[in-house]
Amino acid sequence: MLKQFERMKPSLFGLFTNPIREFRLIREQPRFFLSLLLLSFVVSMTFYYVGETIGSSPEAIANIERLQGQAFPPEIKDQANVFIGFSYGFAGFMIPWVMCLLNSLVLFLLVKAYQGKATFRQLYAFSAHLYLLTTLSLIADFLVNRLAGHPIKAPVTSLGVLFPDLPGGLLSSLLSYLSLFTIWYAIWLISGLQKITGLSKQHSQIVTILFLTIGLFGLTNVTIFYQDIATMLLR
Template identity: 30%
Template sequence: METHLETEKVKNPSLLGLITRPGEQFERMREKPAFWFPLVIVLILSVTGGYMVSEKTPLSAELSEIPDAEAFQAAMKGVGIIGGIFGFVIAMLISALIYWLIVKIGRGTTNFVHMFSLSVFTYFIAAIGQFIGGLVIYYSNIDPTIVVTSLNGIIPADEPLKSVLGVFDIFTIWSLALVALGLQKVGGISKKAAWTGVIILFVISILLALTAGMAINFFDSFEGAM
């Protein structure tokens, strides 16, 4: 009976509490994972930030020559929003799977629901960064390809270095630090195992950004030659 009453008293983890008292929220998450309402909030922040950036992204020369280019652009933005929603959910599912694997490798104990909750909550910080970046770009003349809260918002650079600098974003790093803490609190793995997993993920993100930057540089050079 006492155990049942203690379980009922467990509060849901709080998104805002993740900023001020992250350890407490992860303790709650371990007892009572939650994700539906946080998922909606994080999705709104992320998609809104992406939409504001897209509003300041000009049409390419080829698309601008299409009849009714503005209508076409509006339709593409609508498709982009829908695609962004599905892409966001898929990204959360994939990241939850990755966190689950890290915990299993680190000999912790968890399940997919807990890791999905961890994925959504920790992405809240990155979503705030996306929203702030979108606001800044929307109300200024900043290049929409720049991540304003990252090093490429401070250090001018061409591709592929530009994309690599974009990975060093204060909100992304903050989010990853929370992932490391969450893997310990929710997944029950050691500090060393949690940070090793997060550092590997960060290195992979740098390599992916480098590859994307090289691809952008290649296609820009190809179009210039044409």
């Protein structure tokens, strides 16, 4: 049984069938490259379609030209949707790697503060697998916004979607942040911290609360808000 366990590798899909086993596998074999590569590809494709949509909007092109202080050459303007699509796609590919790095650094400091035992590589692999929920959140927002035909003001699984006319501010950000995927993320984070770092349940809960609080102010990445990237140049 032990040898069979040692031959197993962490997988994204295993998080749905047996998350506890996956967390133990991440502790023993902190591998993440293929999983994060797959998620990066999915995020990249989603961002590409967002960028292509923005590039097809005359209002968005006008906003970009205003921001950069000069007009696009005609040959570039004719292909703006492709150009912006690829630019967004490249950014989407890089974001998971960078955000997992930041998430891991924050987790590493918090875990060490509570005397947990984990290497940075283990926490990076953990963050990479948790990024599955971030990706699913992005896809859900993308699909619903596509079906609606216009950007929705808050993530579709958040409390913010119940208050679309709420003015911006801390309360609006908090309601948008409190989504089904954030709760799901918190559950996996608490469980994973216990299995990977050896923290007690209470300390794992405290670390999770601190991590998500930091995330509320944009310093870590639990969800990618579709409306942020889709309306940035369309408003």
